[in-house]
Amino acid sequence: MVFLAEVAEISIKTNLQQFVLVLSISLTVATFSRIFSWLRQIPYTLLLVIVGLGLAFIDVRLVNLSPELILEIFLPPLLFEAAWNIRWRELQKQWLPVTLFALVGVAIAIFGIGFALSQWTNLPLATALLAGAALSATDPVSVVALFRELGASKKLTVVMEGESLFNDGVAVVAFLLLVGIPLGTQSLSTSATVATFLTFVGVGVGLGCLIGYGISFLTQRFDIPLVEQSITLVAAYGTYLLTEELGGSGVIAVVTVGIILGNFGSNIGMNPRTRLVVSEFWEFLAFFVNSIVFLLIGDQVNFASLGNSLDLIFVAIASVLVTRAISVFGLGWISNRFGSSDKLTLSEQVVLWWGGLRGSVSIAVALSVPVVLGDRQEIINIIFGVVLFTLLVQGLTTQFVLEKLNLIGDQPLRQEYSELLARRVALRRVLDYLSQLDIAPDVDEEFYNYERDLVKGELRSVDEKIEKLKNQHPPLRQLDMQQLRDTLLDIEADTYAEFIRIGRLNKDLSPLLQEVLVKSTEREIKG
Known part of the structure; x- marks a missing residue:
């Protein structure tokens, strides 16, 4: 029994060593593929x-x-x-x-x-x-x-x-x-x-x-x-x-x-x-x-x-x-x-x-x-x-x-534009938080104003980049509408989920807005 236990222990140790070796080689390859530009291809x-x-x-x-x-x-x-x-x-x-x-x-x-x-x-x-x-x-x-x-x-x-x-x-x-x-x-x-x-x-x-x-x-x-x-x-x-x-x-x-x-x-x-x-x-x-x-x-x-x-x-x-x-x-x-x-x-x-x-x-x-x-x-x-x-x-x-x-x-361009839209939403939320924040006595007002102005500056920079991209590439405006519609559908689904969690609904409802938005899109295409 002692011999079998020792064999099992050696086997586990060997398998663990092999696993660590495989993982180490994989991570080394991953690292090198990011360091050397010619490997990124x-x-x-x-x-x-x-x-x-x-x-x-x-x-x-x-x-x-x-x-x-x-x-x-x-x-x-x-x-x-x-x-x-x-x-x-x-x-x-x-x-x-x-x-x-x-x-x-x-x-x-x-x-x-x-x-x-x-x-x-x-x-x-x-x-x-x-x-x-x-x-x-x-x-x-x-x-x-x-x-x-x-x-x-x-x-x-x-x-x-x-x-x-x-x-x-x-x-x-x-x-x-x-x-x-x-x-x-x-x-x-x-x-x-x-x-x-x-x-x-x-x-x-x-x-x-x-x-x-x-x-x-x-x-x-x-x-x-x-x-x-x-x-x-x-x-x-x-x-x-x-x-x-x-x-x-x-x-x-x-x-x-x-x-x-x-x-x-x-x-x-x-x-x-x-x-x-x-x-x-x-x-x-x-x-x-x-x-x-x-x-x-x-x-x-x-x-x-x-x-x-x-x-x-x-x-x-x-x-x-x-x-x-x-x-x-x-x-x-x-x-x-x-x-x-x-x-x-x-x-x-x-x-x-x-x-x-x-x-x-x-x-x-x-x-x-x-x-x-x-x-x-x-x-x-x-x-x-x-x-x-x-x-x-x-x-x-x-x-x-x-x-x-x-x-x-133009997918890379659309991805860049989507990232700018996300940054704008995030910065606006930060700014809203700062505007509603009651300054604590131990927070220096000058420091507070500096942080607020810093966020406003970043927001202006992002807005300028968004407008520049939209002016250079008008089809990107359609992405604004699509993201708005996706957000509306997500809000509706999250609301139903919240009602189910608190017991006001006992089953999930089918999205009402999805049908409405599809019909709206069809009317836009026909128009």
């Missing part, structure tokens, strides 16, 4: 992959990367953070392309990649379909971060991120349905596959809604930021584990919970300060997890093994690019034909095609292939090869594509 997550490849090349292995580590420890917080931050209003506007890409696009990728590998290589069809399922999940973390940094359109960001959120779940479910075919434990039956798929998705969505709305109404009854923050963390992991245990898709359940809590629960059950605390917590956690995952992806590459499967990797890369093009351009045309007026332009479709990277989810499902499968190593080699190509070739050239297609637009 490369997305942070791609820098981590490159560093990981360098470590793998000199055969330095930081830690063993198991599929359970990604799926059960890393994947839930990454999914929850993305779902928490995506705005339901924006997602509704793009529901058709997101749905088509996440459902039909996954099917096109699975069968397109699978048939290409079975026809042009020696892989059996069942094994090739497994590889197709693993590669059907897009993981554009670095691309979305690049969109935000460069100020790409909100529509492009929402479609890319929304597709990734939902197709991860669909891809994992498809993989679980197909994995038994090459093992001989199940056959490819269309009716049985559809029924099983609907069960996976139905259980995931059902449990996600139940937990999401349950937590939303629970947090109305108290206001303790740290507790509410902890509840969201438990919700992310607990939902995933419970749903997987009950035979559903944990990925889809976590996404559902994240969307509900981020768009509904945080409005009716959290005050603005708590929402900010929770958002900052998840932003840190996503940075933390991404730092580890992308570093370990590069570090786990086996160059010798990849070299033996170059023919498989080349066929897989070509089929990934072709099937992605069919999905984006074909389904994009259908979306534009039958969807809303906010259509995807050809330039935006090109970016969606080129920015469809593969990453941690593909690696995780590939490593989860049973060891008894004879072609397991070939599948792993294919996935690692394609992931490295998409990250290092497509990921590093996405900024060039955005610039050439002129899709960066």
Whole structure:
């Protein structure tokens, strides 16, 4: 017993040392990427992959990367953070392309990649379909971060991120349905596959809604930021584990919970300060997890093994690019034909095609292939090869594509203008506070006047910058109206939440102003 205890203690110490080493390298890369200007041109997550490849090349292995580590420890917080931050209003506007890409696009990728590998290589069809399922999940973390940094359109960001959120779940479910075919434990039956798929998705969505709305109404009854923050963390992991245990898709359940809590629960059950605390917590956690995952992806590459499967990797890369093009351009045309007026332009479709990277989810499902499968190593080699190509070739050239297609637009300007508006509101509130403040006897009046004049000077400076930008760029005036309308809707939602907390309402009311403002906008457009 003493020996076992000593072994366990050594194992814990070794794991802790490995964890600290991985974290230290990740933070060093993050620091250097901000210090050296030439490194800022490369997305942070791609820098981590490159560093990981360098470590793998000199055969330095930081830690063993198991599929359970990604799926059960890393994947839930990454999914929850993305779902928490995506705005339901924006997602509704793009529901058709997101749905088509996440459902039909996954099917096109699975069968397109699978048939290409079975026809042009020696892989059996069942094994090739497994590889197709693993590669059907897009993981554009670095691309979305690049969109935000460069100020790409909100529509492009929402479609890319929304597709990734939902197709991860669909891809994992498809993989679980197909994995038994090459093992001989199940056959490819269309009716049985559809029924099983609907069960996976139905259980995931059902449990996600139940937990999401349950937590939303629970947090109305108290206001303790740290507790509410902890509840969201438990919700992310607990939902995933419970749903997987009950035979559903944990990925889809976590996404559902994240969307509900981020768009509904945080409005009716959290005050603005708590929402900010929770958002900052998840932003840190996503940075933390991404730092580890992308570093370990590069570090786990086996160059010798990849070299033996170059023919498989080349066929897989070509089929990934072709099937992605069919999905984006074909389904994009259908979306534009039958969807809303906010259509995807050809330039935006090109970016969606080129920015469809593969990453941690593909690696995780590939490593989860049973060891008894004879072609397991070939599948792993294919996935690692394609992931490295998409990250290092497509990921590093996405900024060039955005610039050439002129899709960066005026978003940086709009961001600067939004920041000035926020500064003006903040300074006005400070000035209001000072004007209503009774000067205490121990406060020097001259010092008080100095502080007040200082704030007034800053406010004048901000006002001048705002007016200058509006005169130079008249379309920015529309941003004033949009922010006013968003503020009105937020005030209405916060009022309903307050009434629920004090017991004057027992359910959340639908926003009345939203319908009124939409009708007003329609009248303005017609006028």
